[in-house]
Amino acid sequence: MKILVAIKRVVDYNVRVQVKPDGSGVATDGVKMSINPFDEIAIEEALRIKEQGKAEEVVVVTIGSNDSQQQLRTAMAMGADRAILVETDTAVQPLQAAQVLLKVIEQEQPGLVITGKQAIDDDNNQTPQMLATLWNRPQATFASKVEFVEGNKISVTREVDAGLETIQVELPAVVSTDLRLNEPRFVKLPDIMKAKRKPLEVKAIADLVPAPKGQAIEVLKHEAPQPRQKGVMVETVDELLEILKDKGLVS
Amino acid sequence: MSKVLILAEHNGTKINQSTAKVLTAAKQLKADTIDVVLFGNDSGLATQVAALAGVNAVKYVQCNDNHDQLAASIAPTIADLGKDYSHIFGPSTTFGKDVMPRVAALLEVNQLSDVMEIIDANTFKRPIYAGNAIITVKTDTPQIVATVRTASFAADKSTDGSASVTESTLSTAAEHTTFVELSTGNSDRPDLQTASKVISGGRGVGSEENFQIVYDLADKIGAATGASRAAVDAGYVPNDMQVGQTGKIIAPDLYMCFGISGAIQHLTGIKDAGTIVAINKDGDAPIFEVADVGLVGDLFKIIPEMMEKL
Structure with missing residues (x-):
């Protein structure tokens, strides 16, 4: 079986982004870029499945600018066998991303697709579900555990508001990862060297999906969130309780 | 001329409060009609929704098994019904996040995720970058599919309310997906998502056993309990207690947290809280930048003192 992992290059999660003064976007010049953390977990999960002997190949794909090659190389340094960059210089919204990924699926015929549940830039949380829909295959979102069971099925534990839900889905399927699925490995220097020799194929987005369906949502402006009013520091429990009692929050 | 279809959420016996919140959002569209679609196997659920004022019709879709919670099973029915509506809204809960993008894909539109403000029927605000930026977005597709924060x-x-109820049977159940089980914390405390008071703890609490004093204080004041990602990752508490970007986004009147440093991802989950109280032994912790009331000190001394004085 082949596993396809879809990743995205995003502003590193440690960076506190700033909205540009003219409201046209967030400042990303000179900002550290990384693999979306949820996608890094997806790569790790695919590698572990391969290491258990349940998959032969891990292919990583991204849609983005040429700079995204860095993130694909990192994924290959982690252990992915090869990479595909679907190149575009414009932002791609989830429905278009899902259509592009579907084309890659048609070419690659993976038995399992794993991707992060959301990208931490747009926080959309849509692409995996849309991809599963267009592919007409099951989805197991927000996964915290993936196990192979009899036949051609996986059992997936999902992090849901009420607790942990377990479902079984037939393969091929789309799994989207949550934070506690695994802890991604660190990349070692020799692996970075080795990754440079692994195949990285670049495709133009227009060659895959010349006329994407669906209208993009128009972004009119960006603004900084309303800051909370600066609060007060108290020295004692008595002072704290007095404030809370005044506000009617405790009795 | 907006016509809104809301996807109701429930736990099998009770309608989740997220449904009433989505209804509030739908009413802000100044809609001509608001209908609700409900998947389940207890018609009492439909009666609960019908009592909400402003709902015109409840479309109750009977599911004979666990398919009422499976996105792949219910999305085709929602999308099919949705063709008669201008807006299809679901809650931005794990249930809504799972199913609504499928509905959007079937209708060939992008989804608006986490709508936090409605400007008009086509213009909305939503957070990106864990709430570090807010974008105003516009879309004029025949159907607008959104999850509501x-x-x-x-x-x-x-x-x-006195909505009409029409009943049908689910005809789109997916064969490829099977629900196995749901394990919940089974707590007697108020629900974290809807509680008016929340007491939460972070890595500073130190262990699963130590969390007992956080629970004790919560019980004393009738609060729900929450936690930071660090506390969940460390195994002190179950995942359903996590508050933050990837956990629950909550807005209680009182949010009191102990031993939470205040990572941006956590703050995202609490910034709509009425009053934030932070207790941490590190006076430089970022949580104090957003707290309405801060107290620097040892939670293991402060909680017992609060217990005694409350």
Whole structure:
């Protein structure tokens, strides 16, 4: 079986982004870029499945600018066998991303697709579900555990508001990862060297999906969130309780 | 001329409060019609929804098994019904996040995720970058599919509604997906998502056993309990207690946290809280930048003192 992992290059999660003064976007010049953390977990999960002997190949794909090659190389340094960059210089919204990924699926015929549940830039949380829909295959979102069971099925534990839900889905399927699925490995220097020799194929987005369906949502402006009013520091429990009692929050 | 279809959420016996919050958002569209679609196997659920004022019709879709919670099973029916509506809204809960993008894909539109403010029927605000930026977005597709950020809208409290109820049977159940089980924390405490008071703990609490004093204080004041990602990752508490970007986004009147440093991802989950109280032994912790009331000190001394004085 082949596993396809879809990743995205995003502003590193440690960076506190700033909205540009003219409201046209967030400042990303000179900002550290990384693999979306949820996608890094997806790569790790695919590698572990391969290491258990349940998959032969891990292919990583991204849609983005040429700079995204860095993130694909990192994924290959982690252990992915090869990479595909679907190149575009414009932002791609989830429905278009899902259509592009579907084309890659048609070419690659993976038995399992794993991707992060959301990208931490747009926080959309849509692409995996849309991809599963267009592919007409099951989805197991927000996964915290993936196990192979009899036949051609996986059992997936999902992090849901009420607790942990377990479902079984037939393969091929789309799994989207949550934070506690695994802890991604660190990349070692020799692996970075080795990754440079692994195949990285670049495709133009227009060659895959010349006329994407669906209208993009128009972004009119960006603004900084309303800051909370600066609060007060108290020295004692008595002072704290007095404030809370005044506000009617405790009795 | 907006016509809204809302996807109701429930736990099998009770309608989740997220439904009433989405209703509040739908009413802000100044809609001509608001209908609700409900998947389940207890017609009492439909009666609960019908009592919400402003709901015109409840479309109750009977599911004979666990398919009522499976996105792949219910999305085709929602999308099919949705063709008669201008807006299809679901809650931005794990249930809504799972199913609504499937509905959007079937209708060939992008989804608006986490709508936090409605400007008009086509213009909305939503957070990106864990709430570090807010974008104003516009779309004029024939159907607008959105998840509504429940912390941004108060629950509709009306009980004098008289919506009609129509019943049908689910015909789109997926064969390829099977529900196995749901394990929940089974706590007697108030629900974290809807509680008016929340007491939470972070890595500073130190262990699963130590969390007992956090629970004790919560029980003393009738609060729900929450936690930071660090506390969940460390195994001190179950995942359903996590508050933050990837956990629950909450808006209680009182949020009191102990031993939480205040990572940006956590703050995202609480910024709509009424009053934030932070207790941490590190006076430089970022949580104090957003706290309405801060107290630097040892939670293991402060909680017992609070217990005694409350």
